[in-house]
Amino acid sequence: MAENTVEIRTVNVTRYVTPLREGGSLPAIAEADDGFMYVLKFRGAGQGIKALIAELIGGEIARTLGLKMPEIVFANLDTAFGRTEPDEEIQDLLKASVGLNLALHYLSGAITYDPVVTKLAPQLASQIVWLDALLMNVDRTPRNTNMLVWHKELWLIDHGASLYFHHSWQNWKEQAVKPFVQIKDHVLLPQATLLSEVDAGYKAILTEERIRAIINLLPDEWLATDEQEATVAERRQVYADFLITRIASSHIFVKEAQQHAGKILI
Incomplete structure (x- = not known):
């Protein structure tokens, strides 16, 4: 990319699909209001917002250098989201992550x-x-x-x-x-x-x-x-x-x- 303007889309999370139980951050596959599936990284998990900051900076530098990265988006999580989640650990994570989170386009079949x-x-x-x-x-x-x-x-x-x-x-x-x-x-x-x-x-x-x-x-x-x-x-x-x-x-x-x-x- 030769120009020095970068934009990140914002989506609203509409459906929690399944957790990805990898490491301590507990990301999840979720669906957004644009109809796409994303790997959702939560602000309330692990290292919290600093992990999201590193994810965004690192991912966009990689993209700038011509390396392949799934699209990164900001993902809004509403206060009502996850109230029906039966898993107490996940429900606590969702409550702690209300607001702006980060998500990567889900590469199905990768x-x-x-x-x-x-x-x-x-x-x-x-x-x-x-x-x-x-x-x-x-x-x-x-x-x-x-x-x-x-x-x-x-x-x-x-x-x-x-x-x-x-x-x-x-x-x-x-x-x-x-x-x-x-x-x-x-x-x-x-x-x-x-x-x-x-x-x-x-x-x-x-x-x-x-x-x-x-x-x-x-x-x-x-x-x-x-x-x-x-x-x-x-x-x-x-x-x-x-x-x-x-x-x-x-x-x-x-x-x-x-x-x-x-x-x-x-």
């Missing part, structure tokens, strides 16, 4: 990416490793790849475990220039042999204007609920500055990934 069955080309593997090193995404491992194969193409999902600096705002400047040591556990690292080439191209795409356009998607209400004393504008600025700084210093996390990849290949 299968989980299996690195044993499918080997990715070095270019695509390097692109995904670079993205996850930028975002500090700890959740793309052989145990949990968070990638799907749909219509014979690879799709990325679930960036909620990214940007963990925002769980402790005080040292974000240090975090922005740190190597990402956990990249050693990335499922695609052995195939990521073109990181230097990918780095040059991706830095050209992720301009400051593009990053700010993505950060501006964050709803004010998501940025106003933190316990820290900071304004919405200040918090938005930190997200933008963190990513802009990290992209400018990408040689640090690229070098870290290449070192670990070299150890795997030896």
Whole structure:
């Protein structure tokens, strides 16, 4: 996308279909008033709104870089929703998630990416490793790849475990220039042999204007609920500055990934 305007649709959840009992966040398949099915991520679950923030930022950066992501939408949950839900745990989750949540278009029939069955080309593997090193995404491992194969193409999902600096705002400047040591556990690292080439191209795409356009998607209400004393504008600025700084210093996390990849290949 060459332009620096990004838009996210808003839908209203009309039907809770079934929980996806994966991890502690308890996402669900739900239907919205546009007639489509979505994987709904709840503001009242797990890491709460910060996971939704990471999901939105990570997903839209991935899309900007040309990687395949299901459409992300804002999903409104009404106070009356879920009153008939018999499961007490789910009912509590729904009550805690009234308001604006996040959802990804449901890829019906998709299968989980299996690195044993499918080997990715070095270019695509390097692109995904670079993205996850930028975002500090700890959740793309052989145990949990968070990638799907749909219509014979690879799709990325679930960036909620990214940007963990925002769980402790005080040292974000240090975090922005740190190597990402956990990249050693990335499922695609052995195939990521073109990181230097990918780095040059991706830095050209992720301009400051593009990053700010993505950060501006964050709803004010998501940025106003933190316990820290900071304004919405200040918090938005930190997200933008963190990513802009990290992209400018990408040689640090690229070098870290290449070192670990070299150890795997030896």
